[in-house]
Each structure stands twice: as C-alpha cells, then as structure tokens.
Amino acid sequence: MGDHPAAGPARGGPRCALRWRKRRWCCDQASCPRQTFTEQVPQIPARSRLTLRLRQAAGAAVGDGGRTVIQSARDHGLSWPVVSAAFTEHARRVLPAQPAPVAVLGIDEVRRGRPRWVLEEATGTWTTAVDRWHTGFVDLSGDQGLLGQVEGRTIAAVTGWLLQRGTSWRERVGFVAIDMCTIFKSAIRSALPHATLVVDHFHVVQLANQALTEVRRRLTVQVRGRRGRKGNREWELRNRLTRSAARMHGAQLDPMVDDLQALPQRLGAPILAAWNAKEDLLDLLALARTRPDRTVIADRLFRFYDRCAASGLPELERLATTIETWWPEILAFLRTGITNAGSEGTNRVIKTTARDAYGFRNPENQRLRTRCATTRRGRGHLNPA
Structure with missing residues (x-):
C-alpha cells in the first residue's frame, strides 16, 4: 500500500x-x-x-x-x-462548438501583437506568417458575445469563416454592422448577399472630425507659416470644435463662433464652414431611431452636400464623396438604428484580457480566453461589482 x-x-x-x-x-x-x-x-x-x-x-x-x-x-x-x-x-x-444563428452580426478588427514574416526559399519573397490583425464576429442581437475570430483582415478570411457556417445559419443573418471598410463590404456582398449592410455612425462622426481637423491644420500652416500653438485661438479651440453643438452650452458655443469670426478671413471663415458642415452631418445622423420621413432625410442630406460644395475645401469635398459612396449603408443606420457598439466593446475586452495576461504567444489560447470573457454575461457568470 x-x-x-x-x-x-x-x-x-x-x-x-x-x-x-x-x-x-x-x-x-x-x-x-x-x-x-x-x-x-x-x-x-x-x-x-x-x-x-x-x-x-x-x-x-x-x-x-x-x-x-x-x-x-x-x-x-x-x-x-x-x-x-x-x-x-x-x-x-x-463554449458551443458552433454558434447559434444570429439576426444581427457585427464584424470588426482588432490588433494583436506584431506581424511575423518568413522567407520563401523557392520564390525568395517574404510572406506573412502571423498577421497582427484579427477579425472578430459578434452577436449584436443576442447574448452570445464573440462568435469567433480569424487571423487576418482580408476578404478570404471573412468569407472563409462565414462559409464554414451552414447555409441555414447564413440565411438567418438579416443585418451586418461594420465600420467603413471596403474589405468587409466586399466579403459580406459575396458571402451574405441577402443581408443589409449598416455602417456604424461612430466612424462617420470620426471621419467628419478628422476632415475638420485637417482643414484647421492646413490653414494654420498656410496663414501663420507654422503649426498651431498656444496663443492661436483656432488651436485653443481644437477640442471644442470636435464636440457636438447639441451637447454644448450656449456659454461655450456662442463665444467659439465669435472667436472664429474674429480670426483673419482666410483662417476663420473656412474653419467655421467646416464646423458647420460637420454639424450638418451630425444633424443628419441624429435622425436615427426617430422614424424619420424620407423628405426630412433628403432635406438634411442636401444641406450637408450644399455646404460642402459651397465651401470649396478639398477636405469637405472628399468627405462628401465618402458619404455619397456609403450612403446606402448610412441610410440603413438611420432606418434601423443598428450600431457596431457591441463589437467595439468586445474589442475592449479582448485588449484588456491580453494586457492582464501580459500577451499571448498562442493565438488559440487567446481566442479561448476572449470567447470565455465575452460570453460571461450570457452564461450568467458576470460579476456586477
């Protein structure tokens, strides 16, 4: 014994x-x-x-x-x-071997580590062995959380994961929320041609703020011959310019407009025009979840296009072209109110899990950890504290 x-x-x-x-x-x-x-x-x-x-x-x-x-x-x-x-x-x-069917699917990418390259001896070219981008698929209509992850941010990676699901699973997907990425758009059109694409409004607002910032920086260099700094009113207002006017108090909004009008004409007028165009776009996006009439949508869209065309600024013209290219997907957001916020929140959990573990060397272990972390709510193990 x-x-x-x-x-x-x-x-x-x-x-x-x-x-x-x-x-x-x-x-x-x-x-x-x-x-x-x-x-x-x-x-x-x-x-x-x-x-x-x-x-x-x-x-x-x-x-x-x-x-x-x-x-x-x-x-x-x-x-x-x-x-x-x-x-x-x-x-x-x-964790289930196969995810249950979803009505609203969210697709977004997240960065993981650094890429790794290998030299192909036969061709003498370098190819990617480990991609730093991972594409995640999230259930936006239920509590399944992260459905799966694939390595890479390519059309083949996205369509490959979708085609691995059954035909009945793909037919149940009615809406797909993405950011303004042509790769995801092409993949969805190929694998889910019946689904309605929805662009997340967060990225549209981000694009408008970026155009406004580019206008301010370019004009500052042209007028002052240098970058903006403390003492330049347009530089001191840089954060206030990217805020929504609907969320600003009159004590902040009115002085900002007066300060822009007091700047030299070559500097203040274009920045104010870019800010007005950004606010016109925000007014258009604010119609989401209000069941807007088509005439109201058309009126606000025309006002935005007219403002961009009358400004003569290349940044606003490029912004208007982008909005026109993605208008069917933006219109779907106005009618449905679907956003990709669930995917963005999942990405935050993925990054937090990776930081807590001081990084992962094995991608399979990372996917298991992130799937468990993002499905705790659905499995009843989320600590409210």
Whole structure:
C-alpha cells in the first residue's frame, strides 16, 4: 500500500489536502494485461494527484471568474501548466462548438501583437506568417458575445469563416454592422448577399472630425507659416470644435463662433464652414431611431452636400464623396438604428484580457480566453461589482 495525496478545495474556509491510502491489487490470471492496479474513484482517476473538482474550480476561475492563469494557480496551489490545461478543458466544455444563428452580426478588427514574416526559399519573397490583425464576429442581437475570430483582415478570411457556417445559419443573418471598410463590404456582398449592410455612425462622426481637423491644420500652416500653438485661438479651440453643438452650452458655443469670426478671413471663415458642415452631418445622423420621413432625410442630406460644395475645401469635398459612396449603408443606420457598439466593446475586452495576461504567444489560447470573457454575461457568470 502507498500514500497518494489528492488536493481538493474545501466547501468553505481554507484549502485542505486529502491523503488517501490506496490499496494495490494483483491479478493472479496469467492472461491479464494489467497484472496489478490500484483503487480509484470518479473524482480521483488513476495516476491523478488532484481531484476533478479542484481542476474544474481552477479552470472556471479563469474562464468565468476573470482570473488570469497565474492568479488561479496561486489561489488553488497549483502550477501554471495544470491550470492552463484545466482552463482549456473548461472552455471547450462551456463554449458551443458552433454558434447559434444570429439576426444581427457585427464584424470588426482588432490588433494583436506584431506581424511575423518568413522567407520563401523557392520564390525568395517574404510572406506573412502571423498577421497582427484579427477579425472578430459578434452577436449584436443576442447574448452570445464573440462568435469567433480569424487571423487576418482580408476578404478570404471573412468569407472563409462565414462559409464554414451552414447555409441555414447564413440565411438567418438579416443585418451586418461594420465600420467603413471596403474589405468587409466586399466579403459580406459575396458571402451574405441577402443581408443589409449598416455602417456604424461612430466612424462617420470620426471621419467628419478628422476632415475638420485637417482643414484647421492646413490653414494654420498656410496663414501663420507654422503649426498651431498656444496663443492661436483656432488651436485653443481644437477640442471644442470636435464636440457636438447639441451637447454644448450656449456659454461655450456662442463665444467659439465669435472667436472664429474674429480670426483673419482666410483662417476663420473656412474653419467655421467646416464646423458647420460637420454639424450638418451630425444633424443628419441624429435622425436615427426617430422614424424619420424620407423628405426630412433628403432635406438634411442636401444641406450637408450644399455646404460642402459651397465651401470649396478639398477636405469637405472628399468627405462628401465618402458619404455619397456609403450612403446606402448610412441610410440603413438611420432606418434601423443598428450600431457596431457591441463589437467595439468586445474589442475592449479582448485588449484588456491580453494586457492582464501580459500577451499571448498562442493565438488559440487567446481566442479561448476572449470567447470565455465575452460570453460571461450570457452564461450568467458576470460579476456586477
């Protein structure tokens, strides 16, 4: 007989260690392949020094409790490889092999580490071995969270993941929310031709603010011969210019307009025109979720186009061209109010998980960790605190 300790968490209080004196049995049959064996129970299989309950608790602490592998290993008195294997087993048990059908799908990319290149000896060219971009697919109409991730930000990567789902799964997708990325647009048109594309309004506003900033910087260099700095009123108003006028108090809005009008004509008038064009676009986007009449939409859209054309600024003309190119997708946002905020929130969780783990070397482990982290709410393991 021998002593085999089997550690396991107590029902309450400190951790305890269970010592079990196993009996070793011998078979007197010459044809027996084992000849000798020891006792075992379901909680402690053969050649195991840990209870299954301890392994499950350590894996669940990582997958459901938001703990890192090293934190769970320290709390349960285990080693890093044991907890990592326990988490992998836990993740494969609680995560579905295939996601359930979704009505609204969100697609967005997130950066992961640095790219790695390899030299092809046959052709003598460098090819990407590890892409720094990962594309994620998020359930925006349910609580499934992150449905999956693929490496790369290409049409083949997106269509490949979608085509792996069944035909019935793809037919259930009615809307797809994306940012203003032509790669995702082409992939959706190829794999989900029946789905309605929706552009997230956050990126439209970001594009308008970027155009306004480019106008201000270009004119400052032309008029002052240098970049803006403290003492230049247009530079001091740079943050206030990118804020929405609807969220500003009159005590801030009126002085800003007066200061822009007081600047030299070559500098203040174009910046004010760019700011008005940006506000016209925000007024157009504000019609979302209000069931707007088509005449109201057409009137505000014409006002934005007319402002951009009358300004004569190349930045606004480029902005108007972009809005015209993506107008069907923007109109879908005005009518449905669907945004890609769920995908952006998932990306934040992905980055937070990567920072907590001090990075991942194995992309498969990262996908398991992020999927568990983004599905905690749907599985009922999100800590409200």
